[in-house]
Amino acid sequence: MKLRDDLQLIYDWIPDNSHVLDLGCGNGELLHELMMKKNCTGYGVEIDVNSVQAAIERDVNVIQADLEHGLASFGDNSFDVIVLSQTIQAMQNTETILRDLTRIAKQAIVSFPNFGYWKNRLQIALGGHMPVSERMPYQWYNTPNIHWCTLYDFDRLCEQNNIRVLERAVMTGDKRVDILPNLLGSLAFYRVG
Numbered sequence: 001m002k003l004r005d006d007l008q009l010i011y012d013w014i015p016d017n018s019h020v021l022d023l024g025c026g027n028g029e030l031l032h033e034l035m036m037k038k039n040c041t042g043y044g045v046e047i048d049v050n051s052v053q054a055a056i057e058r059d060v061n062v063i064q065a066d067l068e069h070g071l072a073s074f075g076d077n078s079f080d081v082i083v084l085s086q087t088i089q090a091m092q093n094t095e096t097i098l099r100d101l102t103r104i105a106k107q108a109i110v111s112f113p114n115f116g117y118w119k120n121r122l123q124i125a126l127g128g129h130m131p132v133s134e135r136m137p138y139q140w141y142n143t144p145n146i147h148w149c150t151l152y153d154f155d156r157l158c159e160q161n162n163i164r165v166l167e168r169a170v171m172t173g174d175k176r177v178d179i180l181p182n183l184l185g186s187l188a189f190y191r192v193g
Contacts, residue, residue, distance in 0.1 A: 003029065003030065003033055004029075005171065005173070005174040006085065006086070006111060006171065006187055006189075007029060007030045007033075007085070009169055009171065009189055010030060010083055010085060010109050010111065010189065011030060011033060011034065011038075013081075013109055013167070013189075013191055014034060014038065014040065014081050014083075014109070015038075015080070015081075016038045016039055016040070017038070017039050017040065018034070018038070018040045018041075018042075018079075018080040018081050019040070019041050019042055019078075019079050019080045019081075020034055020040050020041070020042035020043075020079060020080065020081045020082070020083065021042055021043055021044075021045070021074065021078075021079045021081075021082045021083070021104065021105065022042065022043070022044045022045070022082075022083045022085070023044075023045045023067055023071075023082065023083065023084045023087060023101075024045065024046060024047075024067065024084060024085065024086070024087035025044025025045060025046050025051070025055060025060070025062060025083075026046060026048075026051050026054075026055070027051050027054035027055055027058070028044050028046075028051075028054060028055030028056075028058045028060030028062060029058070030083065030085070031043075031044050031055070031058075031060045032055075032058040032059070032060055035059075035060070042061070042079065043061045043062065043063060044060050044061065044062040044063070045062070045063050045064075045065050045067065046062055046063075046064060046065075047064065047065065047066050047067070049064065052064045067087070067091060067097065068091065068092055068093060070093075070096065070100070071097070071100040071104060074100075074104045075104070076103050076104065077103075077104070077105070077106065078104055078105075079104055079105040079106075080105060080106055080107070081105055081106070081107055081108070081109065082101050082104055082105035082107075082108045082109070083108070083109045084097070084101060084108065084109070084110045084111075085109070085110075085111045086111055086112060086113065086187075088110055088112050088147070089112045089113065089147050089148060089149065090147075091147070094147055094157070095157070095161060098110075098157065098158075098161060098163060099161055099163075101192070102163055102192065102193060106193060107166065107191055107192065107193040108191070108192050108193070109189065109190070109191050109192075110154075110189075110190045110192060111187060111188060111189045111190070112149065112154070112187070112188055113133075113148075113186065113187055113188075114149075114150055114151055114170065114181075114182065114185050114186055114187060114188045115131075115148035115149055115150050115153075116150030116151060116152070116182045116183060117133075117172070117183070117184070117185060117186045118183050118184060119131065119133060119186070120133070120186075121183075133186065134186075150182055151168070151170065151181060151182040151185070151188050152182055154188065154190065158190070158192060163192050163193075164192060164193050165190055165191075165192055166191045166192060166193050167190070167191040168181075168188065168189065168190050168191075169188075169189040170182075170184075170185030170187070170188050170189070171185060171186065171187045171189070172184060172185055172186045172187070173186075
């Protein structure tokens with residue numbers, strides 16, 4: 001099975017035999033591949049009942065829970081890697097979640113749509129409306145995304161919370177972006193610790 005391009009990048013960053021916690025795991029696609037091909041163990045956390053069922057059907061250990069109620073039930077350093085893929089922008093308590101990630105695991109992988117992407121800027125500047133794209137397919141009134149940020153915003157948030165950025169990658173579609181990433185990249189990936 002071929003992973004989505006964004007999940008493939010995350011998959012590549014996770015070492016073999018890791019104990020992984022995938023927050024907002026969706027249908028368990030990433031964890032399933034990690035278990036099958038990298039001998040990883042772990043759990044997913046997901047709120048949507050249909051996604052939980054799909055993860056269970058993939059033999060993924062999944063907990064149905066709302067991340068907004070915190071991660072206090074997970075002990076310090078209880079995982080090698082924690083993943084928060086395209087979920088942080090939908091969280092009310094962003095700083096608390098971010099600090100918990102680095103408490104629970106040795107390293108965290110966070111991805112989010114880059115609001116600084118040039119097509120988003122163009123839709124606002126010329127179209128006069130909130131951006132709608134493949135990565136952000138919602139209208140302003142029905143989006144689950146309540147916090148939009150750019151790469152620069154996330155860098156500052158990490159700095160303010162004493163979280164080290166270990167690695168960053170930016171993509172548009174299936175291509176990595178190395179030049180002007182805050183302008184030319186639609187999706188950001190951070191490995192933090």
